[in-house]
Amino acid sequence: MIDVYQYLDYRKLLKDLYQERKAQNANFSYRYISLKTGIRSSGYFANILSGKSNISLKLVLKLSQLFGLKRPEAEYFELLVLFNQSKTHDEKNHLFDRILKLKKSKVRTLLPEYYEYFNNWYYVVIREMLDFHPCNGDFEALAQKISPPITAKEAERAIIVLENLGLIQKNPKGFYERVDALVTTGEEVQSTAIVNFQKQTLDLAKRSFDLFPKDARDISTLTISISQRNLLRIKERIRNVRREILELAKADPFTDTVYQLEFIAFPVTKLKEPE
Numbered sequence: 001m002i003d004v005y006q007y008l009d010y011r012k013l014l015k016d017l018y019q020e021r022k023a024q025n026a027n028f029s030y031r032y033i034s035l036k037t038g039i040r041s042s043g044y045f046a047n048i049l050s051g052k053s054n055i056s057l058k059l060v061l062k063l064s065q066l067f068g069l070k071r072p073e074a075e076y077f078e079l080l081v082l083f084n085q086s087k088t089h090d091e092k093n094h095l096f097d098r099i100l101k102l103k104k105s106k107v108r109t110l111l112p113e114y115y116e117y118f119n120n121w122y123y124v125v126i127r128e129m130l131d132f133h134p135c136n137g138d139f140e141a142l143a144q145k146i147s148p149p150i151t152a153k154e155a156e157r158a159i160i161v162l163e164n165l166g167l168i169q170k171n172p173k174g175f176y177e178r179v180d181a182l183v184t185t186g187e188e189v190q191s192t193a194i195v196n197f198q199k200q201t202l203d204l205a206k207r208s209f210d211l212f213p214k215d216a217r218d219i220s221t222l223t224i225s226i227s228q229r230n231l232l233r234i235k236e237r238i239r240n241v242r243r244e245i246l247e248l249a250k251a252d253p254f255t256d257t258v259y260q261l262e263f264i265a266f267p268v269t270k271l272k273e274p275e
Contacts, residue, residue, distance in 0.1 A: 004073045005103050008251065010080035015049050017067045037062040054085050076102045100243055117165060118197035121204065121260075122150050126158045127167055127178060128258045134175040135159070147211060148204075201260050228272075231265070238263050 002020055007013040021028045030042035037059060039045060047053035055063070060081050064074035079102065083095040117123055125146060135142045143155040159176060162168040168176050208217050226234070245261065 004069065004076055007080065008083075008099070008247075010077060010084050011049055011051060013077065013080065014063070018049075021067065033063075033066065036066050055081060057081070072102065096244065097240060100240070100247065103247070116161060117167065118194055120154070120158065121197060121200040122146055122154065123158045123161060124197070125258050125260075126155065127162050130168060130176050130178050132255045134177070136173075136175045148207065201262060202264075204260060205262055234265065238265075 002013075002016055004013055007016075018028075018033075030045045033039070033045050034042045039059060044053060048055055057078065060078050061074070064077055069077060076099070079095060079099050083092060083099060086092045086095060117127075126142065129142075129145060133142075133145055139152040139155040139159070142159075143150045143152045146155075159168070163170075163176070167179055169179055171177050205219065208219070242263065249255075
């Protein structure tokens with residue numbers, strides 16, 4: 001069964017739904033779709049899949065019924081159509097926020113017992129790197145791929161910890177691979193391990209000025225005067241951006257580098273006493 005919530009392109013979703021139904025029933029054709037939905041011709045559905053034609057909300061409903069989508073799935077499908085066919089950036093942003101709220105993300109939230117994962121910054125990096133750099137036990141080669149480099153013993157320890165936590169596993173060919181695509185601690189987690197991890201990554205950010213050219217990094221600063229009320233709004237915006245970035249990362253089939261992203265906001269004047 002196709003999981004509609006894993007799609008951001010409604011045309012790709014329709015194509016996969018069609019191929020799935022065609023595999024089950026050889027008589028399920030473009031012509032059959034045109035007869036059941038009342039669209040002008042079988043060629044029109046082909047044009048929809050190729051991007052030459054758009055679809056109306058009326059046709060969205062008929063296609064949802066034809067493919068047997070449940071009500072939440074049909075609602076998600078309709079949002080995808082509106083998102084893909086919207087013409088303005090503001091409209092796309094608004095629709096994307098709604099899509100994220102409905103999307104059944106497979107981002108895994110770590111439980112407290114997994115916080116050893118954050119004890120050393122390179123544990124996280126190695127786990128992400130296994131997505132595109134397979135490791136079959138050559139810890140020296142694995143360690144040298146990290147920047148700044150770590151030792152082979154540190155790389156080996158990281159693999160042991162990650163495997164014990166169930167965050168990586170060996171595949172049938174003997175190579176370590178990730179178990180889940182993405183992990184997060186959830187919102188507003190307070191933990192000594194998390195704070196230490198964040199301090200380590202901030203140190204890495206400072207070192208990146210000397211380790212990498214300007215076009216390989218993106219670091220900017222913004223100094224603003226705001227109210228505590230607006231700070232809450234900004235934090236909510238940042239949370240939404242993090243969610244969007246997680247989804248983009250999860251959907252990327254061509255990963256080749258591990259990046260550390262930091263979102264930072266802190267006061268540089270004394271805090272006002274609460275009234």
